[in-house]
Amino acid sequence: MDVYERLISGYREFKANYLGEENREWLKVAGVRQDPKVMMVACSDSRVHPAILTRSALGELFMIRNVANVVPPFEKDHGEGTYHGTSAAIEFAVNHLHVEHIIVMGHSGCGGIQSLMDQSTVDDAQEFSFIRPWMKIVEQASEFTEHEKVTMSQQSRTCVCEKRAILISLNNLVSFPWVRDSIKEGKLKLHAWYFDIKSGNLSEYNLTKEEFEEVT
Numbered sequence: 001m002d003v004y005e006r007l008i009s010g011y012r013e014f015k016a017n018y019l020g021e022e023n024r025e026w027l028k029v030a031g032v033r034q035d036p037k038v039m040m041v042a043c044s045d046s047r048v049h050p051a052i053l054t055r056s057a058l059g060e061l062f063m064i065r066n067v068a069n070v071v072p073p074f075e076k077d078h079g080e081g082t083y084h085g086t087s088a089a090i091e092f093a094v095n096h097l098h099v100e101h102i103i104v105m106g107h108s109g110c111g112g113i114q115s116l117m118d119q120s121t122v123d124d125a126q127e128f129s130f131i132r133p134w135m136k137i138v139e140q141a142s143e144f145t146e147h148e149k150v151t152m153s154q155q156s157r158t159c160v161c162e163k164r165a166i167l168i169s170l171n172n173l174v175s176f177p178w179v180r181d182s183i184k185e186g187k188l189k190l191h192a193w194y195f196d197i198k199s200g201n202l203s204e205y206n207l208t209k210e211e212f213e214e215v216t
């Protein structure tokens with residue numbers, strides 16, 4: 001069976017089993033409107049699938065997936081011709097769906113972050129890329145002191161960069177006025193997650209300790 005046929009066969013199984021008797025009642029409600037309590041910002045990476053990772057059902061996660069799970073800062077004065085897909089999804093989730101949690105989930109071995117780490121080797125004259133200006137949003141995450149460059153391995157610097165980038169995105173979330181207001185009113189909580197693909201371990205950012213802690 002080729003890859004595409006496997007998808008169709010997977011769909012048939014989903015229709016027959018998942019949408020069978022046990023979810024009949026749920027379908028009636030979901031057919032009218034969605035009511036997720038959680039928005040997740042995750043990477044497009046095929047190995048980091050939020051619904052599979054959290055065993056979530058249809059209707060539970062309002063998803064944004066983009067390169068390197070980046071949240072841009074709030075920009076009010078954007079002109080015609082600029083596109084803010086991620087910001088539009090945040091607005092919809094907070095103002096219309098009233099989600100109670102927003103989780104930004106980064107991961108190990110992120111291609112977007114790797115492109116940021118390799119930036120010094122990229123020739124500026126190369127043709128236009130959508131990825132480079134997008135990754136510029138979290139560029140600060142890839143800045144290391146000369147001491148760090150000498151004492152830390154390339155691998156640990158990349159890991160630190162991946163985690164810092166999640167926190168920059170979390171910070172950018174707070175720059176959206178309606179996100180800030182909802183947090184102040186106690187209606188919304190923000191979370192930072194980091195998924196290590198090789199071990200399958202998930203870490204959660206502890207705001208008090210200012211570090212990621214493994215979820216056990």
Ligand SMILES: [Zn+2]
Pocket residue numbers: 043044045067068069107109110111112113
């Ligand atoms: Zn990624």
